[in-house]
Amino acid sequence: MERLKDYFLPESASTFASDTDGLFMFINISGGLLLLGITIALIWFSWKYKRRREDEVTPVIRHSTILEVTWTVIPLVLILFVFAWGFRGWATMRNAPADAYEVYVTGLSFGWQFTYPNGVISGTELVVPAGRPVRLIMQSRDVIHSFFVPDFRIKQDLMPNRYTTAWFEAPEPGEHVIFCTEFCGSGHSAMLGKVKVVPVAEFETWLTAEKAKTEGDLPLAELGRNVFNQQGCMACHSVDGSAGIGPTFKGLAGSQRSFTDGSSATADDNYLRESILRSNAKVVAGFAPAMPSYQGVLSDRQVDALIAFIKEQQ
Amino acid sequence: MTNTTKPVAIREFPVEEFPETHYLNATKGLKSWMLTLDHKRIGLMYLASVIFFFFVGGLLALALRLELWEPAQNFMDAETYNRVFTLHGAVMIFLFIIPSIPAALGNIFLPVMLGAKDVAFPRLNLASFYIYLGGAMFTLYSMAHGGIDTGWTFYTPYSTNSGSAVISMTFGVFIMGFSSILTGVNFITTVHKMRAPGQTWGKLPLFVWSLYATGVIQVLATPVLAITLLLLIMERTLGIGIFDPALGGDPVLFQHFFWFYSHPAVYIMIVPGFGIISELISTFSRKVIFGYWAVALSSLAIAFIGFLVWGHHMFTSGQSELSTVVFSFLTFFVGLPTGIKIMNWVATMYRGSIWLATPMLYAIEFLFLFTIGGLTGIMLGALSVDIHLHDTYYVVAHFHYVMMGGTVFAFLGGLHYWWPKFTGKMYNETLAKIASVILFIGFNMTFLPQFVMGSQGMPRRYFGYLEQFQTLHQYSTVGSWILGVGFLLVAYYLIVSLVKGAKAPSNPWGGRSLEWMTSSPMPAHNFEHVPVVIHGPYDHHQPIAEFRMGIDAPHHDTTHA
Ligand SMILES: [Cu+2]
Numbered sequence: 001m002e003r004l005k006d007y008f009l010p011e012s013a014s015t016f017a018s019d020t021d022g023l024f025m026f027i028n029i030s031g032g033l034l035l036l037g038i039t040i041a042l043i044w045f046s047w048k049y050k051r052r053r054e055d056e057v058t059p060v061i062r063h064s065t066i067l068e069v070t071w072t073v074i075p076l077v078l079i080l081f082v083f084a085w086g087f088r089g090w091a092t093m094r095n096a097p098a099d100a101y102e103v104y105v106t107g108l109s110f111g112w113q114f115t116y117p118n119g120v121i122s123g124t125e126l127v128v129p130a131g132r133p134v135r136l137i138m139q140s141r142d143v144i145h146s147f148f149v150p151d152f153r154i155k156q157d158l159m160p161n162r163y164t165t166a167w168f169e170a171p172e173p174g175e176h177v178i179f180c181t182e183f184c185g186s187g188h189s190a191m192l193g194k195v196k197v198v199p200v201a202e203f204e205t206w207l208t209a210e211k212a213k214t215e216g217d218l219p220l221a222e223l224g225r226n227v228f229n230q231q232g233c234m235a236c237h238s239v240d241g242s243a244g245i246g247p248t249f250k251g252l253a254g255s256q257r258s259f260t261d262g263s264s265a266t267a268d269d270n271y272l273r274e275s276i277l278r279s280n281a282k283v284v285a286g287f288a289p290a291m292p293s294y295q296g297v298l299s300d301r302q303v304d305a306l307i308a309f310i311k312e313q314q
Numbered sequence: 315m316t317n318t319t320k321p322v323a324i325r326e327f328p329v330e331e332f333p334e335t336h337y338l339n340a341t342k343g344l345k346s347w348m349l350t351l352d353h354k355r356i357g358l359m360y361l362a363s364v365i366f367f368f369f370v371g372g373l374l375a376l377a378l379r380l381e382l383w384e385p386a387q388n389f390m391d392a393e394t395y396n397r398v399f400t401l402h403g404a405v406m407i408f409l410f411i412i413p414s415i416p417a418a419l420g421n422i423f424l425p426v427m428l429g430a431k432d433v434a435f436p437r438l439n440l441a442s443f444y445i446y447l448g449g450a451m452f453t454l455y456s457m458a459h460g461g462i463d464t465g466w467t468f469y470t471p472y473s474t475n476s477g478s479a480v481i482s483m484t485f486g487v488f489i490m491g492f493s494s495i496l497t498g499v500n501f502i503t504t505v506h507k508m509r510a511p512g513q514t515w516g517k518l519p520l521f522v523w524s525l526y527a528t529g530v531i532q533v534l535a536t537p538v539l540a541i542t543l544l545l546l547i548m549e550r551t552l553g554i555g556i557f558d559p560a561l562g563g564d565p566v567l568f569q570h571f572f573w574f575y576s577h578p579a580v581y582i583m584i585v586p587g588f589g590i591i592s593e594l595i596s597t598f599s600r601k602v603i604f605g606y607w608a609v610a611l612s613s614l615a616i617a618f619i620g621f622l623v624w625g626h627h628m629f630t631s632g633q634s635e636l637s638t639v640v641f642s643f644l645t646f647f648v649g650l651p652t653g654i655k656i657m658n659w660v661a662t663m664y665r666g667s668i669w670l671a672t673p674m675l676y677a678i679e680f681l682f683l684f685t686i687g688g689l690t691g692i693m694l695g696a697l698s699v700d701i702h703l704h705d706t707y708y709v710v711a712h713f714h715y716v717m718m719g720g721t722v723f724a725f726l727g728g729l730h731y732w733w734p735k736f737t738g739k740m741y742n743e744t745l746a747k748i749a750s751v752i753l754f755i756g757f758n759m760t761f762l763p764q765f766v767m768g769s770q771g772m773p774r775r776y777f778g779y780l781e782q783f784q785t786l787h788q789y790s791t792v793g794s795w796i797l798g799v800g801f802l803l804v805a806y807y808l809i810v811s812l813v814k815g816a817k818a819p820s821n822p823w824g825g826r827s828l829e830w831m832t833s834s835p836m837p838a839h840n841f842e843h844v845p846v847v848i849h850g851p852y853d854h855h856q857p858i859a860e861f862r863m864g865i866d867a868p869h870h871d872t873t874h875a
């Protein structure tokens with residue numbers, strides 16, 4: 001039975017995974033027995049009552065109260081039981097403990113961004129302390145996305161207009177994949193992230209180190225690299241010369257760009273600034289106008305830093 | 315009226331075998347088909363159209379499965395893949411499966427099973443066919459003009475922003491909705507008003523009951539889809555902001571509207587299939603159906619409860635917690651009448667005289683596949699488990715077991731059952747059985763692995779995937795090829811049957827309902843007399859002559875005009 005469970009389900013890495021798995025297996029087994037019964041009846045009847053002579057007559061059996069009551073009441077009891085079990089597990093998922101550690105989650109096409117209480121922003125990687133409940137307060141910057149961590153058995157849509165929440169507690173350190181499960185466009189299946197569960201002490205160190213990365217005294221280009229990672233630019237832009245959903249940053253600064261409307265321009269500071277803040281003003285030939293606008297999302301200093309970073313990619 | 319007391323003489327009307335003239339050759343020429351008011355010809359035109367669109371949707375599915383052979387890009391890019399899966403879904407649902415059983419097989423057989431000469435509104439019937447074609451044209455147009463990449467669910471705000479042909483596609487679906495509504499109205503009226511003398515509600519074939527229940531859903535639910543799509547079109551063209559948060563709207567509202575139609579639509583797709591299965595099981599077991607009223611009324615119960623469960627598609631959407639609980643609770647109650655039906659069908663086979671002809675093979679395969687579809691539905695109704703499984707391949711597998719393992723297998727069963735009746739030709743029974751088994755194997759091979767992938771966490775609508783899922787994806791793709799071969803074989807022997815099949819007798823399977831009491835193919839007006847019903851449609855213990863009764867009126871011909 002354990003083997004079957006391990007085959008069907010991913011690793012169980014949150015406190016409520018085992019309850020969900022229990023119900024999953026319960027339905028599989030009781031359903032499997034039912035299916036087996038029906039299949040045996042089908043095969044057995046087809047064989048036993050196979051038509052042997054053309055003039056066979058069959059008995060007239062229109063109903064049987066005992067049978068009909070049985071096959072109404074037994075399933076009824078079963079479904080009420082399954083409902084109650086599912087409800088209980090779900091109620092736990094909906095009610096985060098009051099002392100949960102809170103992280104803000106932003107979904108954007110096509111990446112994740114996690115904001116910590118001290119202002120640290122982490123792109124694609126959600127680092128959390130082991131053994132402590134974590135509550136996610138989630139929002140989308142554009143279309144609907146959905147935050148799914150199979151190993152935790154949690155999933156919650158992110159809406160553009162309101163916060164939605166989810167929580168989990170991962171007892172052990174480990175790494176777990178994050179999928180987007182609400183279709184959001186060409187990068188939907190590439191919108192992957194990672195939950196990194198680390199021991200509490202390690203978490204504290206990480207948080208302090210990240211905080212330092214965003215401090216004002218950092219060299220501009222280095223700050224730019226951090227923003228690049230945190231704001232999800234890397235979901236669409238590479239720095240190694242390969243085109244993704246957007247053009248690569250390698251060799252971009254200073255080069256000659258041509259646009260879908262036939263015009264062209266040199267990629268100077270002003271062009272880069274405009275491309276970041278109002279990307280769709282000029283759409284690079286060969287690409288879709290898929291880039292979200294960062295107007296009002298990035299501070300001036302962050303834009304400066306990004307430009308400095310892009311210029312370094314030669 | 316005074317003449318109700320006048321005694322009416324009834325007598326047996328023997329069936330003319332292998333008639334020279336029938337509905338297929340009663341009138342000739344293209345115009346006699348294009349402008350026909352004959353429900354059978356309209357049904358045939360529907361049948362040809364839905365089979366064509368099934369072929370289109372099937373090719374799209376094969377392309378999808380082929381792309382998924384590799385975790386990364388294989389032969390199409392993400393944009394193309396997204397268009398292909400959207401079209402596969404939209405074509406299969408709106409162009410194939412919704413009209414498949416009711417508008418094609420239902421159109422041909424509903425009036426015959428009622429002993430009527432036609433549906434209540436023959437002109438409306440023809441109109442609904444052309445409306446369907448018009449809607450289909452829009453769909454083809456959007457395919458040619460860049461396609462659409464939103465998924466058949468058209469969720470906002472993605473669908474309001476997407477640069478693809480959303481407007482023409484949704485407009486096509488909007489138009490086809492009217493065709494569905496008109497068919498529903500027509501069938502409901504026909505069942506109420508056109509039943510043969512003596513055919514009380516308790517003597518209706520269960521296929522008719524299922525079409526009746528379907529008609530009710532079509533009439534009540536489809537307008538909601540129409541409004542929703544219209545609002546979506548207005549959102550895109552005029553920016554009215556019903557679903558746009560920046561303008562005071564709400565994307566979750568779209569989902570409520572959409573599923574308010576689309577959950578009941580699941581029953582538009584499957585309930586007619588239930589009807590076919592009831593006919594098949596009883597005829598090929600040569601036995602009266604077990605629990606006639608339970609089977610008949612459970613269709614209506616499903617139609618009714620089906621309206622109250624749409625929110626189970628939205629457990630993770632951020633809808634209110636109270637509604638999530640209520641929707642989960644009610645969802646389980648759709649399972650109950652469905653389970654009762656399955657038990658009734660199995661019980662009908664008990665002590666029957668079972669003939670495993672092709673249609674019965676399909677019925678048995680249906681029972682197996684649909685039971686899996688139903689049980690996995692229970693899994694998805696359970697709140698905590700659904701949170702994990704929602705929007706994964708588990709859901710994809712579940713609804714293919716219901717829609718394809720259920721409806722398509724029932725459709726194939728019905729097609730093989732009634733084929734001799736409406737074409738007048740027999741098909742090669744051996745090939746048909748082989749094809750049925752190939753389809754059964756291919757189907758399970760395609761979709762069983764998807765349950766496993768899904769519970770392991772593989773999300774749906776994914777162009778690329780993690781390598782750990784590759785083996786299962788490849789099983790599934792090989793399965794899709796087996797399915798393709800199966801369907802080719804079906805196409806082959808059915809075409810052969812049309813060209814040089816043996817002539818079909820009027821009642822090759824020993825059925826008891828009225829369509830078997832007239833010639834194969836039927837005459838232009840179905841019966842040359844007014845049929846009278848004295849026994850139930852499954853009373854195999856009564857002499858067959860008593861199912862061929864009609865009013866003994868020498869001047870019955872005057873009623874034809
Ligand atoms: Cu997504």
Ligand SMILES: [Cu+2]
Binds near residue numbers: 576
């Ligand atoms: Cu539903």
